[in-house]
Amino acid sequence: MAEDILKSIDQDIHTEPMILQMGPSHPATHGTVRFTLTLDGETVVKCETEVGYLHRGFEKEAENSTWTQVFPYTDRLNYVSPVLNNFGYALAVEKLLGIEVPERCNYIRTIMGEVSRLSDHLTCIGAGALELGAMTAFLYAIEGRELVWDLIEEVTGARLTVTYGRIGGVKDDLTPDFAERWKATRERLLEIHATTDKLLTRNRIFLDRMEGTGVITPEAAVSYGYTGVTLRSTGVAYDVRKDHPYFAYDKVDFDVPVGKHGDNFDRYLVRMEEVLQSIRIIDQCLAQMKPGPVNSDDPRVVLPEKAKVYNTIESMIQHFKIIFEGIQVPPGEVYSYTEAGNGELGFYIVSNGTGKPWKIHVRAPSFIVMGGIHKLFEGSLLADIIPTFDTINMIGGECDR
């Protein structure tokens, strides 16, 4: 009897797709982004993505700053790994200037870049676990990030807005005890990695939420221009560090982990492995690097030492001109790309031969990922959006610029 009643109700229920606005300020969408979801029950039928809520006009601001003044703005692109943005921009301008940085600088950039990548990956892993309710794993990962930030703070003087890169070099050499501190940090990072691994990788709840959700095929990922972890999780082994080496990446040995399924769990696994690879790269760099200058010796680009600035007119003029008129970059255009936390971070720069950029365009990996994110959402459950949106690691500052 009772079953009959249920049956008749089931048949009579009139269903129609429901439109649901998710975001722009949703607690689980870290980064302000709005999804207009069409739901059939709990299944996402259609997703329209709207980005741009964090638009600051970075590219326009840069046109009114000297080449050097752009660095603080790049900090605010992917603010979880600002050092990588600094170096990506510096490399682009150096290509346009046609200058080489000293070997030690390349090592420092590699080390600090990887330290920054650790911060990016640990944050993503931790936050992903948190959003699925795994507070413990989050705390471990964030402890790792704090340790990494302590290192960054010691070298750059700041934790987040570091502005550590310079055209033709870096702000300063590593601190004398950097290697020692890294040794201590490294040990704890490995412990944290192991603990997080134990907490998550074989955790049934975690697996249920991650495995097979947010899937994208290698073909779709390539056609949408995906790079970074999102692409590698599908099995395409594209890593700018390996395929187009820059800095000191051709001098160190590291693996490019790839996934098989292109799902959330593979992205998690790739990140976990990349944490280990980053540690490996830093270890090798510290062993290989030799003392030496950290800045290019081109007087048109690099500020002279303060002692010379205050005591000789030549260096005073040079300092004055670089500060007030900016580095004079020859006219031309360049596209330069590096592997940032989320994938290929490209800077397309046009110079008209003055002290300020004529145009800067950023190929932000997050922005490209957001272009095809509906492919990852559609056909899956509403709840799957949460882990998927985490593992593609959209960073508003970088995506919306």
Next chain:
Amino acid sequence: MPKVNINGTEIEVDKGTTILRAAADAGFDVPHFCYHPALSIPANCRMCLVEVEGMPKLQPGCYTQVNEGMVVKTKSERVIKARKAVLEFILLNHPVDCPICDQAGECKLQDYYVDYDAQESRQRTDKQNKVKAYPLGPEVVYDGERCILCTRCIRFCDEVTQSSELTIVERGDRAEIRTFPGRELDNAYSMCVVDLCPVGALTSRDFRFKCRVWLLTSTDSVCTGCSTGCSIHLDHFRNTAQRYRPRYNPRVNDYWMCDKGRLSYKQIHDDRNTAISVNGADVNWHAATEALAPKLAKAVEDGGDGVAFLVSPQATVEDLFVAKQFASNVLKTSNFYMGGNAPGESDKFLIRADKNPNTGGIAHVFGSMAALSPFPALVEAMEAGKVKVLYMMGAQTPCNDEMRARFVAALEKVGLFVFQSAHAAELSGKANFVLPACTHAEKDGTFINFEGVRQAIHQAFAPHGASLPDWQIFMRVARAMKNPMSYTFLAEIQKEAFAAKPVIEAEPAAEQPAPSAE
């Protein structure tokens, strides 16, 4: 017409052209300190040395004239080496002054060091000490340590003003610029040497430490000091004019301007009318024009005879054109009187006795000066009680102090005094209506100088307070009087103002400085 080859570029130039000029024509900059196109050529700085094929030594490009078939290299290794050496010598005794130097930011030494030298100091000895902040005259301060002894200032005083105050004293690394004993650098154009100085050795006492030059925005304008109307760069920062600099205009002032004119930028901000007031009460434009309209309308009804209109030659042609229409069509009066500054000193070079920039504009708009009655006639009419309404443009009056006092006293007899002016003078307190106008720095327009040369002025910054360009004020009053005029843009006024009668001589098309100027 000799043909020369400069860095591989063939160019044909006039006979007697120097290599530096020919290179500039061919598109190659040859650096130089002592050379200035308006002065004689001493070839003493050696910065412009170039390689000429067939000549064993490098030649000064500013002095050497081109010959048929000459092959010149301005970028060869020898030339670059020589330039580096010259700059190293010049910088040997140059003080580390950039942070406290007014020239920093527009300094040729800085530019050339970065462009052509860019190597570190090799000096191991102390720098030579010389005078700092030594006054050469009332407007110019000299810094011996910064001086590179290019002698531009000396040649300017010898050749342009022909007053020959300056010379070099001492020899070698003790050489300095000085005035001759008992003399002062006090000619009427003395501040031109500040512009001429390629480094920060000569600074303007007025501009010293006032504003860093890279903060300044430069707007092309015209000096309002006299009827020469020197072309100027109006340099301003945060809505305040900081200085005038002469702008190269071969038709008017060449590279020069007089000190008085140069310092007249101060008047832009002095004693300004910034609020609209009706009998002492601050109101907005709408209230003021609505209150003014019936009063003017009543005067028009009573017959235009009682209305006197004082026209200012400080206003632009566009303002004057609208003023004439306003007076004739709206106020129905033809009682025009001449305003503006009283005549003053003059010389044979740039300074004119007529101290108004746009007397030529009045002649252009009103047909001839005869259409306007002289100022004393206005004072007499006021004293006789014939003037019921006085509409006054500008605060200046072309008269002596005694006449001015009579004018101010006679204002008591005027029933309605409308005072439309940028400056308050002593008149704002006596006016029934104060309508704040803006100065030439705050509006676009045209001036016509004493020779009939037409020059455009451009708006440098936003009008102060509630002030508006004169023509817009006339439009507002006319609209309130239900007799509106139909202009929206300045270009419409210009079209009409210059359609009736073309200006005697138009502004020269080429406003750009000659190559290698300064």
